[in-house]
Amino acid sequence: MKDTPDLIVILGPTASGKTRLAVEVAKRIDGAIISADSRQVYRGMDLGTGKDLEIYGDIPYFLIDIREAGDTYDVSQFRKNFHEALDGIRQQGKRPILCGGTGLYIQSVLQRFDYSEVPVDIAQRNELETLEIDVLRDRLKQLPSPPGFNADTSTKKRLIRAIAICTWCQHHALPSDGCAPIPAVLFGINPAVEVRRQRITDRLRVRIDQGLIEEVRELLQKGIPPERLVYYGLEYKYVTRYLLGELDYETFFARLNTEIHRFAKRQMTYFRKMEKDGLEIHWLANGPIDDMATEVVAISAII
Incomplete structure (x- = not known):
């Protein structure tokens, strides 16, 4: 489409297949991916944040592993880093794809959002x-x-x-970084609730088998305070509490699983808020869990 903005956004709740879809689209259009995830910026926090770096292959990605675990990172820093990454991608002649589930970060660069600079x-x-x-x-x-x-x-x-x-x-x-809102075309993934719930639970079991608990144990052994890991929420909060002996395994798994489901619901609530704020999201019909061919074709027809 001739007048379509060059920035593509792919958003959706956790475990919806955003990264894999973004990679498939990037392969088709010679793209590079900017992560919009508030926790994937931290090094050593891999399984708990779902980086899935092996999925990218040769596709360039940005704003992953740019801070040490234990640091703080906010939307103001994201805005700055996003614009730096965007400029670099454009200079390389590639098509930028913003992919993630942190709606606040996404909205902050698509609309004027000076309050993020507080x-x-x-x-x-x-x-x-x-x-x-x-x-x-x-x-x-x-x-x-x-x-x-x-x-x-x-x-x-x-x-x-x-x-x-x-x-x-x-x-x-109010401060301002002087960066104008970026025109973009947005695509949203919203699998059926029962599919999303099963996907979340299955993925949690896989990540525990892959070493999620050991990942958090290593972070604690490196000297990161437990309260900092708890602040990061979800996997890091509940694994830390389990390792400290505050929860038995069954309680730890049940509570974490429930909180991730609640988190996915909150993500969808925020995406609906973005629509109310004037951002049009093209919702993909099927939600790419296993077969993404239909979604890639749908996106390609618009961009």
Whole structure:
């Protein structure tokens, strides 16, 4: 399609097959992939974040393994790194593909999102993390909301970030990195719920067999504080608690499995929010779990 933006976005919930689809599309159009995943940036956090680097083959990829495990990374840093990667891909003459499940990161480069530049106040964040989610919601309601800011309150972490933004904006002018929103064509993967649930559970078992618990044990042995791994959530939170003896194996697996299902549901909720915010997503009919030929053809017809 002649007037289609050169940036392609492939998004979807965890375990939906985003990476494999992005790689297949990249092979067809001489593309390179930029990861939009808030945890794949960390080195040594491989199985828990689902990097699946063997899938890429010769396809170039960016924003994976760019930070040490134990570091912090936020949407402001992502925006900067995204634009650097995008420039590099364009200079190589390749077609950029943004692929991932962190809707906040994706939206931050597709629409003007200056609130992402609000700096992190570590002391405030540590204090807010001790509060229950209902207390955080009450606190957010008491704060004036900056113009055009729509707080995402779907998780405790996002509630804390919303409070930080509203607090900071009471005393500062909004910063801007000067980067304009990037035009893009978006494709979404949304397998049937029962398929997604089975895929999540099966993949968790495989990753445990592949060494997920050993991966987290090694991170702890390298000196990464348990509370930092817990902060990364999901696999790192529950494996850490299991290794510390806080959970037996059966409880660990059941709770983690449930939380990943909930996480996938929250991802879909955020993608729907993106649509309400004006981003058109072309939802693929079948959801590429095993056979992606239909989806690749559908994408190719548009791009």
